[in-house]
Amino acid sequence: LDLTKAFLTHRNLLFAFILSLVRDHHAAEDIFQEVGLAIIGEQDRGTRPDDFLAWARAICRHRIADHFRSRQRQERKAASFTDLAEVVERSFDEFAEETNDSAERISRLQSCLDALARRARQIIDARYHEHLAIPVIAERIGWRPNAVKVALAKARLALRRCVDRGAGQEVKP
């Protein structure tokens, strides 16, 4: 088993797992990189796990716990993280197999993004590229935060539908 290759194959799934527990794009990226380096390091040491995803998720979970500890979050947060990690890991464990080919989906998603209305695209970029919080996006474009939230949800739904039915289709957020 080539751990680096397996890591790259499942990078989207692992990143989603980290994001679902950390809830912060920047922190999720940092942790994802640490996990990647750790996995490459394990490859050099000759580690060969039976279940790559379960093993990689365990590494993610430890790194996320470190992240919360280093941020000196309150005890309440640490406790809720334990509860959450258990449920989130169970969710990923149960349904990870159903995931489609990420590379193909991302390529389709890029075509769908190109077909998105200009304003919706701006909001998507602000959130998913610049990782801006909703109030910041709202202030930037002069909208109410709730309106941005709704527009974001509609754009995301339109993109999901577009990806599911094939790229190049018209996208109506």
Place this chain on the structure above:
Amino acid sequence: VTAIDRFDDLIDDYLLDPTADAGELLSRLRADPAHRRDFVRRMLFESELMMAVGTRPAASVVPTRPPTAAVRYFALAALLLLSVGLGWWLARWWEPTAAVPPLPLPVSPYRLHEGVVLVDGEAGPLREGAELEVVGRQPARLGLPDGSSADLQPGTLCRLGRGTDGQRQVVELLQGGGSFRVVNGERDFVVRTRTGMVTVLGTEFRVSYCGARTRAMMVAVTAGRVRVDHPGGSSLLTTGDQQVFSQGNLMRRVVRGLLVQVEDDGELVVATGRGCLHRTYPLAEDGAVWQADRQLMASTLEPGMLIELLFDGPKVRTVRVMRPSLTATILAVDQSRRRLVVVENDGHSPPEEYPLAESAVLRRGKTVIQLDELHLGMEVRLSLVQDWSCIERLEVLRAAGEDP
């Protein structure tokens, strides 16, 4: 669909506010495998979106080789060349000009106080001429430039405009409806549908329009007077009046109020508008009086009865004696706006939304309760004010699933 939307909202809140309590999300994930699957799919999509818009988390994980010395020198030389070229271009073409102050952003005279509204299909500031759509489950409260306000129901489609010289504000209702509280002014405030035009100077009224389905327009006046122009002519409605217009026809006219007196000639004196306004309506010779499913003699009408009058032209065709209170089941409680959506337990009435009067008393047995103690499915007895515009007393008969 609602459950899915709520779950999606929960995930949104969870992601958008890392400090938010995830208790409800956690319980749903624990309880339902379908939610766990939706959660994983949503998180994967979040990750895919980040990658698709340019952030590729894996890219920086694979270590890149440091550039060789030759590459570094080449890059430095290219940078120098670029800087010289840019300097020459700037020296040749750049001429100092006076700084142009940024144009002030136009401020919309319309305000969205509550609810979510899409403007021409997108979220954005309200503007004249744009098609507005009230989305979500909450009504939208709009503040209009003249100080008037409009509470638009979910699903309403409309356009806002200033109108012509004689009009200060025009609301073109394409679908749905709402309540309008119009401040007094010299020029007309107009609500327009394809069925007719409601014109007022200052009043409070409701308009519902069924749009493409039937093109029926219902106008109910809470206070003041409105004129409705329609292809069949013009109608003047005053406090307590409620009338349905279809294209060119008056489908139904309804007045609700308290019977003050029955004149010798059969005319009914009715108090509408919380008893402040007494009006006289002639009862048709063949007019009928009904209480629930029972027909009564006209002589049984007594002052103090709450009645509903249905017209055939200028005369009253039917008098319905209303119960002073109604038994209903709560469908929704809007605590912030102090409104209840209830359905009467008569098996055929449609759901109605009633505001609670400021002085409304809520009781369960002998105990006075608060609005937040009311829940979906509770059976309640409501006492309404005379014009049926709000609830003045509510008694909880039983909670959902509780034995009577």
